[in-house]
Amino acid sequence: MQYCRKMERFETFFCVILLFCPFKSVLTLSVEPVCSKFAYEEQLLEKMVRMEFFVENMQKDVQKSITNVMDGMNGIKEKNVEITDNLSEKIEKVDLKVENVTNTMNGLKDKNTEVADNLSELHGKIQEVELKVENVTDTIKGIKEKNHEITDNLSVLHEKIENVDLKVENALDTMKGIKEKNSEVVDNLSELHGKMKKLELKVENIVDKIDRNSNDIEEIKASKTPAVAFNARVAVKYSGSSTVVFSIVILNEDKAYNDKTGIFTAPIDGVYQFNAHLCFARGIEVEYYLKVGDRSIASGEYIVPQGATDTKCTSFSAVALVRKGEKVRVGGMSFKNLDQEIDDWNSFSGVLIQTV
Incomplete structure (x- = not known):
């Protein structure tokens, strides 16, 4: 165990x-x-x-x-x-x-330390320069104001000198004319003295002729053709295609042209001559005419190329027998087709040639 x-x-x-x-x-x-x-x-x-x-x-x-x-x-x-x-x-x-x-x-x-020092120095110099520039600016401003004053005075003086020159020139011309006239008078005094007697005789004859022809003069005045004429320019925007209205009247004897309607109304029967001058916009094709009542006395067609670099114009005229009360006008295009500049006028004119 x-x-x-x-x-x-x-x-x-x-x-x-x-x-x-x-x-x-x-x-x-x-x-x-x-x-x-x-x-x-x-x-x-x-x-x-x-x-x-x-x-x-x-x-x-x-x-x-x-x-x-x-x-x-x-x-x-x-x-x-x-x-x-x-x-x-x-x-x-x-x-x-x-x-x-x-x-x-x-x-x-x-x-960086060196740059900072340089920047400080440069800043000080810039401030000095700015002060000098400010002083120079003030000086320039004063000079400019003085120059304006001098320029104004010079302009006035120049204008006065021009007036004096003109007066002197006129005086010289007058003196020259007087001198020439005096020479001519001196030369012609003797001749004029001899002609005075002849003129006296001629004056007597003229007086007699005036007396004899006074009746003829009155008859000539009675049979003289009256002055009927007009000339107008510058087409207005409210012009229609049937009538172009020219608003600025240069001549309007006998007041037969109406600048509000663009129509000439014949005051008497007679043979008239009418003229028109029209300038057109670029790149268009237009028709135009002169009409007495409803009958055309002149018409035409005008084409302005699209690439035209300046204003294109055309003129046309006609002689027509117009009875008293008949109306004459320019038409055929609207205002938008027209082009007018300072030197390129649109115009309409007419004159009585002979009464009938």
Whole structure:
């Protein structure tokens, strides 16, 4: 019984060792019920052999693990040496760059200090220049005002000089004329004195003729053709296609032209001549006419090219027998077709040639 209890305690101890040791081999111990001393020693010997075998395998595994760990440690050591060398080299380069950057920053700092000093000095000079410019501006302003005053005075003086020159020129012309006239008078006095007597006789004859012809003159006045004529220009916007209205009247003898309607109304029967001058806008094709009542006495067509660079104008006229009360007008186009400039007039005129 004593051997059996020792054997059980040994087995329990051995099992605890196997439980906490991470070995690959697993040792299984069987519990034997035999409790004799011989059986116990035999089993103990067998267990010891197994234990020795197990320990030997465990040593091999431990040795192999140690070898692997040492190889890994050597590789890590070599890698660390390589990394340390690289880091040292890089640290040296970084130190060099840091030193260069530090030197550059110090140089920039010195340069900035110098620039700040120069800017301060330049700012002071700019203020001085601004003050001088302000003074110069005030001086120029005063000079400009003085120049305006001088210019006005010069204009007045120039105008006065021109008036004096004109008066002097007129006076010289007058003096020259007087001198020439005096010379002519002096030269002709003797001749005039001799002609005075002849003129007296001629005056008497003329008076007689005037008396004899006074009746003839009255008859001529009674039979004289009356003055009927007009001339108007500048077409107005409310002109229609049937009648162009010319609003500015230059001549209107006998008041026969109406500047509100653009129509001439014949005051008496007679032979009249009518004229028209029209200027057209670019890129159009228009028709135009002169009409007495409803009958045309002149008509035509005019084409202005689209690419024309200046105003195009045309003139037309006609002679017609017009009875008293008949109306004469220019038409054929609307106001939007007309173009009028300072030097390009639209106009309408007419004159009585002979009464009938």
